[in-house]
Amino acid sequence: MRRRSSARTCLPRRQRGFALIEALIALLIFMLGTLGLVGLQASMTRANSSAKFRADAANLASDLVGTMWTDAPNLASYATASCNAYARCAAWESRLQARLPGASYEISPNGTSGQVAIQILWTVPAEGSHRFSTATAINLNPSL
Numbered sequence: 001m002r003r004r005s006s007a008r009t010c011l012p013r014r015q016r017g018f019a020l021i022e023a024l025i026a027l028l029i030f031m032l033g034t035l036g037l038v039g040l041q042a043s044m045t046r047a048n049s050s051a052k053f054r055a056d057a058a059n060l061a062s063d064l065v066g067t068m069w070t071d072a073p074n075l076a077s078y079a080t081a082s083c084n085a086y087a088r089c090a091a092w093e094s095r096l097q098a099r100l101p102g103a104s105y106e107i108s109p110n111g112t113s114g115q116v117a118i119q120i121l122w123t124v125p126a127e128g129s130h131r132f133s134t135a136t137a138i139n140l141n142p143s144l
Contacts, residue, residue: 050127056099057120057132064092064118065136068109072138076111083107096120114138 067088068078074086083089089107096103102123109116120132 046127050124050130053100053122053124053130054132057122057130058134060092060096060099061118061120061132061134063095064089064107065116065134065138067092068116068138072114072140075109075114075116075138075140078107078109078116080105080107101125109138111140114140 064078068075071077071088076082077086078089083093083105093105096105100120100122104121106119106121107116108118114137115135116138117135118133121129123129
């Protein structure tokens, strides 16, 4: 009589369960790659929002400079201390507060020379404080 050989007896003792170990190692490598991609996605999202805030700050500063150009005789009204009382500056401030988290600003116009320095600060909770600064000269042409 012939004996039936089973799959278990055909494999040498040292090779049993080797496919399971290979599958677990492949799963571990796949999980590490996936975690790396998730981390990269989070980093890219953070960088994208940071770039958006910087672009918003530059756009808002440019908007304020344009407003000052059209209202050059009232340049002193745009100073940080009196900005809330002047309608055009107050409207700009409300746009600033709506677009940048924790925004504050400093505007330093010189009414005689037309030099203006604008500094916009904002705070992102997980990243800390950021700053955008610009300076320009407004033509104080008295014939306008």
